[in-house]
Amino acid sequence: MGVEAEAKIGAGFIQSEEHRPTPKWKRVDEDVEIPTIDLYKSSAEEVEKACKDWGFFQLINHGIPHDLLRGVESAAAEFFALPVEEKRKVSRDALNPLGYFDTELTKNVRDWKEVFDYAPRETIQLPASLNPHDRLTETFTNRWPRQLPHFREACVAYAEAAREVSLKLLELIARSLGLPDKRLNEYFSDDMSRVRLNCYPECPAPELALGVGRHKDSGGLTLLYQDQVGGLQVRRKDNGQWLPVQPRPDAFVVNVGAIIQVWSNDRYESVEHRVVVNETRRRMSIPFFFNPSQDVMVKPLQELVSEENPPKYREYNWGKFYKQRADGNFKNLGVENLQIYHFRI
Numbered sequence: 001m002g003v004e005a006e007a008k009i010g011a012g013f014i015q016s017e018e019h020r021p022t023p024k025w026k027r028v029d030e031d032v033e034i035p036t037i038d039l040y041k042s043s044a045e046e047v048e049k050a051c052k053d054w055g056f057f058q059l060i061n062h063g064i065p066h067d068l069l070r071g072v073e074s075a076a077a078e079f080f081a082l083p084v085e086e087k088r089k090v091s092r093d094a095l096n097p098l099g100y101f102d103t104e105l106t107k108n109v110r111d112w113k114e115v116f117d118y119a120p121r122e123t124i125q126l127p128a129s130l131n132p133h134d135r136l137t138e139t140f141t142n143r144w145p146r147q148l149p150h151f152r153e154a155c156v157a158y159a160e161a162a163r164e165v166s167l168k169l170l171e172l173i174a175r176s177l178g179l180p181d182k183r184l185n186e187y188f189s190d191d192m193s194r195v196r197l198n199c200y201p202e203c204p205a206p207e208l209a210l211g212v213g214r215h216k217d218s219g220g221l222t223l224l225y226q227d228q229v230g231g232l233q234v235r236r237k238d239n240g241q242w243l244p245v246q247p248r249p250d251a252f253v254v255n256v257g258a259i260i261q262v263w264s265n266d267r268y269e270s271v272e273h274r275v276v277v278n279e280t281r282r283r284m285s286i287p288f289f290f291n292p293s294q295d296v297m298v299k300p301l302q303e304l305v306s307e308e309n310p311p312k313y314r315e316y317n318w319g320k321f322y323k324q325r326a327d328g329n330f331k332n333l334g335v336e337n338l339q340i341y342h343f344r345i
């Protein structure tokens with residue numbers, strides 16, 4: 001890589017050639033879109049098809065008021081507009097994973113973004129260690145910027161609403177797998193969900209960097225609210241191409257996380273996605289990561305395995321998995337992050 005590009009954005013952000021958003025990945029399929037699901041009108045069959053074919057869909061008619069969504073969006077915009085020294089007062093650190101952060105790594109390359117993470121209900125519990133026999137947990141508390149009086153309220157309202165929608169959606173997904181509606185709810189009784197405010201600043205070299213490098217979400221479900229700028233790209237299951245997701249006002253982009261992949265024994269897959277950035281407009285997105293309770297042992301559901309379709313994964317503990325991932329995103333450990341395929345039988 002030339003000295004010039006490095007000078008523009010810094011070496012740590014530069015993607016290896018094969019992962020750059022080069023014209024090789026340019027959109028050719030103008031009329032293809034990820035499917036749309038109506039939370040109250042779509043059938044279990046439509047949900048099944050969307051999850052199987054894409055792992056991604058736009059969720060409409062979710063019932064969250066427009067003003068609530070606008071509220072969290074403007075709160076996020078105010079936060080990211082603060083001077084960096086103010087934002088750093090609520091920085092996440094090696095001990096507490098909640099708060100502001102602008103040095104995240106995906107596959108050990110820096111993402112062109114700033115984030116603010118918070119827990120929907122003020123605290124999050126994580127295992128104290130990675131030792132499988134250690135049952136001790138640690139509790140982490142949100143950090144809120146003092147100078148924005150409405151920020152916290154807007155964030156909490158968004159989290160509550162997104163959580164309600166996620167629970168409803170979980171029922172639809174259970175039904176689409178042929179399970180009783182409430183079959184999966186028990187795993188979320190003390191859910192360790194998390195919300196992330198993402199800000200992708202304008203980038204002077206958008207052909208070399210990514211807002212978020214290619215990855216799969218490791219939790220249960222992700223519900224993402226985004227502004228109208230665009231940048232999210234989804235890996236198509238049919239031809240491996242990157243498909244840009246067209247922003248739709250007030251819709252959520254939903255994707256199936258790795259836990260649903262394991263529960264369903266690969267009937268549904270957690271699909272790869274990434275975020276491209278641009279030179280002229282900063283983008284914001286607000287994913288709600290709907291994650292089970294930290295003590296949940298994840299394995300293919302008994303009802304979905306059989307002699308002909310034996311379990312494809314060994315059981316793992318969700319809290320420990322999450323903790324190990326969080327440690328890897330924080331510092332460059334020089335190795336690949338923990339992934340569900342490490343538990344493949």
Ligand SMILES: O=C(O)CCC(=O)C(=O)O
Pocket residue numbers: 196198212217224226231232273274275285287
């Ligand atoms: O900003 C986006 O559109 C996607 C963000 C994302 O994939 C993530 O934070 O896991």
Ligand SMILES: [Fe+2]
Pocket residue numbers: 215216217273
């Ligand atoms: Fe993601």
